[in-house]
Amino acid sequence: MLIIKDHCDQCGTCVAVCPSDALSLGEFKVRVKQELCTQCGICVKICPIKALELKNEK
């Protein structure tokens, strides 16, 4: 699943590129709709400060 780390600065770059509309900006953090996320990883790569991570579900 897609994890937003605490150092996320909420710049919205990931939101703008998400092809499946799974991300949005909340009050303090980026919000993820995991059910829409296809784990394509575009957001993980594009985040300017490495605040996103895809983790295998256990």
Add this chain to the structure above:
Amino acid sequence: MKNKWDIIVVGAGPAGLFAAKEAASEGRKVLVLERKREIGLPIRCGEAIGHEDLIKYIPLEERWVSSKVNTFIIVTPNGREVELKSDIYSGYVLNRDLFEQDIACKAAEAGATIRMKTNVVDLIFNDDKLTGVIAEEQGILKHYYADMIIASDGVESKLAKKMGMDTHLKPTEIEACVQFTLTNVHLNKHALYIYVGKSFAPGGYAWVFPKANNCANVGLGINGKYATENKHSIDYLNDFVERFFPEASVQKLATGGVPVTKNLDPLIKENFLVAGDAGHLVNPLNGGGITHAMDSGIQAGKAAAEACKNPEDHKKILNKYNKYIRKHFGREHESLDRIKDVIYQLSDDEYNKIAEEVIKIDINKRTFMAVFSKAVKKHPELLLDVARAFTGI
């Protein structure tokens, strides 16, 4: 109807605030909804703007100015500095937070209402007609209604998508930017420095824009195409700062995405208008968007106000807004977008060679147009685009 307004503006950046100020001055009842807690902050911007570009839209106030600049210096991968003709340029590095806060005051004085920490999460439709927005406010969903809605909700815009407009950005259409405001920077205080080349910032550039007290906005943007899991924007910036400013300290960190593509077209749908970054109204070559935000905000505010007064003509009035943007930015941005695609493909070696040629040009003739003409010489078909982009033909 409770909470009924003439116009709702979503997003209180420069586009939204200018739209609100304009529409409220026309006597409309305007509500601005902003997700964040403070106008103008955090600053996600290099803050540079040309004098002429600013005063076209608003008289300058001294407190907005952190430093005055009068020249550009382009730095190539091998460290060669190329200064451009300086006597025609004058500009500022702003305190953009103060600038936006003052615009918010002016919008409020014109009669607009601004609400902070109000996150618009959805649109309201009644029989397929857009009638308002749903906003999250202190954990509660509230409904606000209006005749016209202006989406100036930034690069991360959700509203236009909800309206059925395609605002999604491909990785190639966005620059992933990060910026430090550094202290203890000692360069020419009146120069905007642009560092070009793949080693600094692939598919983009790095900038050093001076601010007061030996501070500077030092940042870069890399094109999404070059974003990898191994090397992010922040890694490039850390390398850059270590190389050029080892003595400096970080005062501030900012991140942001900048759309670098053609404008969204159309920017309107029924009673809905898009302005600023949300409509990709940014110079795709340099990523500058403050003037576009002001211009589109003013025009969108004007159009929305006029459409409220003459609802039967709203289609024609909104079309006028779209035509205005297409005329003022559309063609120029398409040209800049084509130039960008070629420029950002250049290797570091090619940049170094171009600089050696440019430096031979007499400084009085060394303009951006001259530089880009050299840079695209392998693509003569782009010369017209260069001329168009830099002279406004």
